[in-house]
Amino acid sequence: MDEFALIRRYFQPLPQRQQGACEGVSVGIGDDCAVLSVPEGQQLVVSIDTLVEGTHFLTDTPAEQLAWRLLGASVSDLAAMGATPSWLTLALTLPYADEAWVSDFSAALAEASQLYSIQLVGGDTTRGPLTLTAQVHGFVKTDAALLRSNAQIGDLICVTGTLGDSRAGLETLLTKSSSNTVVEYLRQRFYRPQPRVSTGQLISAYASSCIDISDGLLGDIQHILDQSGVGAQINPEALPLSAEIQHFTDDKTAREWALSGGEDFELCFTVPPEQWVSLQEHLQNHDVQVTPVGAICDEAKGLQLFSQGEWRAVAANGYKHF
Amino acid sequence: MDEFALIRRYFQPLPQRQQGACEGVSVGIGDDCAVLSVPEGQQLVVSIDTLVEGTHFLTDTPAEQLAWRLLGASVSDLAAMGATPSWLTLALTLPYADEAWVSDFSAALAEASQLYSIQLVGGDTTRGPLTLTAQVHGFVKTDAALLRSNAQIGDLICVTGTLGDSRAGLETLLTKSSSNTVVEYLRQRFYRPQPRVSTGQLISAYASSCIDISDGLLGDIQHILDQSGVGAQINPEALPLSAEIQHFTDDKTAREWALSGGEDFELCFTVPPEQWVSLQEHLQNHDVQVTPVGAICDEAKGLQLFSQGEWRAVAANGYKHF
Structure with missing residues (x-):
């Protein structure tokens, strides 16, 4: 043909x-x-x-x-x-x-x-x-697009849904895990990302910047930092994990995948603290979980993770194609 | 990197x-x-x-x-x-x-x-x-785009520039022809197609339909015929050939390439006969050759070529990717 x-x-x-x-x-x-x-x-x-x-x-x-x-x-x-x-x-x-x-x-x-x-x-x-x-x-x-370039010091950093599931779904394929409800859930998260279209529209009146998580949270938030000229502090303990990922693997691996695993296609956005309450009210009738995971700070601090009782600098390590 | x-x-x-x-x-x-x-x-x-x-x-x-x-x-x-x-x-x-x-x-x-x-x-x-x-x-x-779907019986079929040069340029590469001015001209026609942007804009006030010649004249004009519900008669002897292609190969091969060779990126368009004089006047100050090569006819005739003194039906044989 x-x-x-x-x-x-x-x-x-x-x-x-x-x-x-x-x-x-x-x-x-x-x-x-x-x-x-x-x-x-x-x-x-x-x-x-x-x-x-x-x-x-x-x-x-x-x-x-x-x-x-x-x-x-x-x-x-x-x-x-x-x-x-x-x-x-x-x-x-x-x-x-x-x-x-x-x-x-x-x-x-x-x-x-x-x-x-x-x-x-x-x-x-x-x-x-x-x-x-x-x-x-x-x-x-016109002029209402949500960009990467307007995050301000003091803004909350939020993510939608749960992170790391898509990376876990890939793992179930690589390790040929036998099928069960947990494995199927994670595979569906890998195969059928659900883009957060209506959430993106909803938050655009409140958020100062936004990116979708395609290369991993750490790699993607770095783009917001670079383009906004700011730094960020993220608490790995605050990252939202699904019950399924916690069932599938240990907490350390799950948080590593939540930080660096790609293709979750959740949104990571920043919101000025004074907008937080209104945003939460607005989200009440909207079927999506939004979790604060850190805050925007001075550019000089770069990207920091809270680990063993203190903030430590990290190199962005999102998934690279080369 | x-x-x-x-x-x-x-x-x-x-x-x-x-x-x-x-x-x-x-x-x-x-x-x-x-x-x-x-x-x-x-x-x-x-x-x-x-x-x-x-x-x-x-x-x-x-x-x-x-x-x-x-x-x-x-x-x-x-x-x-x-x-x-x-x-x-x-x-x-x-x-x-x-x-x-x-x-x-x-x-x-x-x-x-x-x-x-x-x-x-x-x-x-x-x-x-x-x-x-x-x-x-x-x-x-708005509503001024030049489509494939409006060619009418009696319209002249015209092409810009010369045809077959790109196919000849490919031949110089396949046969590793030694470089000379003819070979270089044909290779440039293959490597650096010059899209007819200003000509497309100019003819859009006169033409009834248009397509660019990417798969070969016969293959491409078939799209106009299919979408306009008409047939076409084309005279191969009328096809514009460059001096270079005529120097590079025999007349029969050159006309075959002009009919079926792809990637010339010239325009093939139809123009109602009553618009032809105005179009010619308009083209006088525009540096492009426009050549009538046939006419639109009844759909029942399909696509015909004039050959050995009569019109003969042809199957469209543009370059196929599969």
Whole structure:
């Protein structure tokens, strides 16, 4: 089957299936470009991300799980800006025209796209080593995007959900743990990240800066520190751990994974202390756990962890691709 | 060197070098997303394209030439919509952190970006088999995009420039032809496609449909026929050939390459006969050759070529990736 037939058969139907999401799309898949309209008073936010076989996922990862992880990870970048997802473009490189793979992938992509309210509007399918690139597009009110660059000394550092679960899920795969409810929970956290879209929108009125945790908390918060020109003190004992990770491994390993494990796709954000009470009130009717884990301090202190009764400097050690 | 250091050192400086192109960019490289503004009264057009080593280019193709081809091919999709280029995102997968490669690539990308007035606003750098994905963004006046779907029976079919040169350039590489002015010209046509941006904008007031020639004239015009519900008659003898291709090969091969060779990145467009005179007048002060090569006919005729004194049906045989 040639490239065009593949695209036509599996990706063309996506837009029709999600009628509700078609706003702003004058021309979708099938022309040289998609033609799109950004609503008045809104800015466009975009992020591009790649998953490579052998680097970001194990060989023989089911196509369905790749679709969820690709889209989840990408939409998480929109969440970190406080944005509303709108459109998706997809560049798919496949070793051969594997119809079963494309069928599984496109079905999962359709399901994930519907859940995240994002619409596939264009793509490219090429032959080569398995590589998946997604660009996500979203909207923020003009000048209301939540950036990395505005954290202030004294701000609380908060994280959503629980940390380390995705790293633990990877561990269950690497060690071929037998399936049980704990193992399945952790694997789902690895395979199906749930980007914090509505939480990102909710906190954007209170937070001073935000990033999504893709490379590990320590690596990612360093970006906030670099771009805001501040330091941070984080208490590892305060990190939120799931019951499942605590069941799966010892406390020391769980906290290490919570600090440095990648791909949790929770949000890490800073909030001025005077906003904390209002934020908490606002969060009461919202189904997400938000945990203060530290505070922003002077740049000279760098990044410090509380350990054995004192604050100690750490080198950022987020997951590196090289 | 880690991913972040690579990006910082080579890609961060791009926006600063091109101050003139920074319009509409509130946040460029360095946050979770770029934050961008589309001008009032304009629509956003986007296209994503991938080049894979071994599929789209030969191993050991210099990084500089890859940057030019990637950007040229992508911007050509904007040209085919009659759009004005604005922003670029880049997903780069590299086998290892090759500083010399990244340095050469980013320098050429900066030069090409400046020439095409497009600004790098975001990207992702990952480890894996050499794969380059670019998404280009541009603007068109609302509802003025030049589509594939509006060709009408009786319209003239026109192409810009000369065809087949890129395929001939590839041949000079495959056959390791010794360098001379003809060979160098053809190689440049292969390595440095010149997207017809200003021509696309100019013809958009006259043309009824348009596509850029990336897979070969026959393959690409088939997309116009499919989406407009029409047929086409093309006269191979009318195809514009460069002096160089005629010097490099025989007339039969040259016309075959002009019909089916990919990656010329010229425009193929249809124009109602009553617009032809105005278009020609308008083109007089514009440095581009436009050649009528056929006409749109009834869908039942399919795609026909004039050969040995009569019109004969052909199967579309554009370059296929699978």
